[in-house]
Amino acid sequence: MGVLVDGQWHDSWYDTAGDGRFKREDAAFRDWLSADGGPGPDGQRGHRAEAGRYRLYVSLACPWAHRTLIVRALKGLEDLLPVSVVHWRMLENGWTFEEGPGVTPDPVMGARFLHQLYTRARPGMNGRVTVPMLWDQATDSIVSNESSELIRMFNSAYDALGARPGDFCPESLRVQIDAVNGRVYDAVNNGVYRAGFATTQDAYEEAVRPLFSTLDWLDGELAQRSWLVGDRLTEADIRLFTTLVRFDAVYHGHFKCNLRRIADYPGLRAFVARMMAIPGIAATVNFDHIKRHYYESHRGINPTGIVPLGPLQPY
Numbered sequence: 001m002g003v004l005v006d007g008q009w010h011d012s013w014y015d016t017a018g019d020g021r022f023k024r025e026d027a028a029f030r031d032w033l034s035a036d037g038g039p040g041p042d043g044q045r046g047h048r049a050e051a052g053r054y055r056l057y058v059s060l061a062c063p064w065a066h067r068t069l070i071v072r073a074l075k076g077l078e079d080l081l082p083v084s085v086v087h088w089r090m091l092e093n094g095w096t097f098e099e100g101p102g103v104t105p106d107p108v109m110g111a112r113f114l115h116q117l118y119t120r121a122r123p124g125m126n127g128r129v130t131v132p133m134l135w136d137q138a139t140d141s142i143v144s145n146e147s148s149e150l151i152r153m154f155n156s157a158y159d160a161l162g163a164r165p166g167d168f169c170p171e172s173l174r175v176q177i178d179a180v181n182g183r184v185y186d187a188v189n190n191g192v193y194r195a196g197f198a199t200t201q202d203a204y205e206e207a208v209r210p211l212f213s214t215l216d217w218l219d220g221e222l223a224q225r226s227w228l229v230g231d232r233l234t235e236a237d238i239r240l241f242t243t244l245v246r247f248d249a250v251y252h253g254h255f256k257c258n259l260r261r262i263a264d265y266p267g268l269r270a271f272v273a274r275m276m277a278i279p280g281i282a283a284t285v286n287f288d289h290i291k292r293h294y295y296e297s298h299r300g301i302n303p304t305g306i307v308p309l310g311p312l313q314p315y
């Protein structure tokens with residue numbers, strides 16, 4: 001794990017010095033992919049969607065990258081938007097393309113490390129090298145490395161190029177979707193990381209308590225209806241799912257989020273099963289990469305790198 005400083009790679013762990021709290025850095029690349037190359041909703045620089053022009057870099061372990069893989073699958077973008085998968089283990093060189101089951105080599109520059117693509121796009125780059133990342137082969141640069149924005153782009157950018165119909169963030173539900181996303185992001189998606197990477201007892205408890213009160217609330221909501229917003233699958237469900245599906249396998253043990261398991265919540269458990277049954281979604285879930293990434297990469301939390309055998313049947 002490391003960070004780029006003036007374009008040079010430095011091996012370093014997250015800085016929680018001071019109050020013991022993990023703080024997530026904002027994504028560095030925030031351009032927009034659109035059908036006509038026009039600007040994004042907040043005036044971001046636009047890139048025109050074209051078949052085969054872009055490449056999505058993901059880790060199958062990463063819940064943020066997983067969002068983008070799900071929207072890609074639901075929208076049927078497999079032939080329009082190729083994917084490169086990094087190795088699950090993220091140590092002193094960050095994400096790599098080391099050979100391994102499910103890992104795909106980088107065709108853009110034969111990179112060994114993902115940080116080489118980041119410095120190719122921005123030679124003096126400062127900041128973290130993260131997945132997901134969308135590469136533009138025409139401009140030889142990065143469009144975006146922010147998953148919440150990438151899934152909104154994929155939702156419509158390829159519609160005129162043969163994407164499967166489907167709107168996972170309809171205008172009429174957007175205010176509700178944003179409200180649920182905000183709550184789920186703070187307490188659940190990022191909450192598990194704030195618990196796992198905390199380096200003081202207070203910082204840990206400050207993350208775990210709202211995490212479980214939010215899971216209690218979500219369980220109640222999903223006991224009454226199938227989806228979080230309206231009566232259809234939306235982006236809010238996809239964003240919740242990628243954390244829940246990892247929860248019992250890694251967050252419960254490795255990140256010490258162990259007041260309850262998702263298997264103990266009838267509403268949440270049924271929700272994960274419902275998501276897994278949607279055609280295309282189960283194929284985006286790789287428990288081998290998920291478990292091995294967390295337990296083998298975070299040596300400060302799990303120094304031996306031993307990967308637990310359970311749970312027997314995650315889903």
Ligand SMILES: N[C@@H](CCC(=O)N[C@@H](CS)C(=O)NCC(=O)O)C(=O)O
Pocket residue numbers: 001002026027059061062063064065094128129130131132145146147148
């Ligand atoms: N805001 C980003 C966060 C992405 C992120 O933190 N990805 C993790 C993997 S789960 C990563 O690449 N971490 C490497 C690092 O922080 O150095 C997004 O949602 O796209």
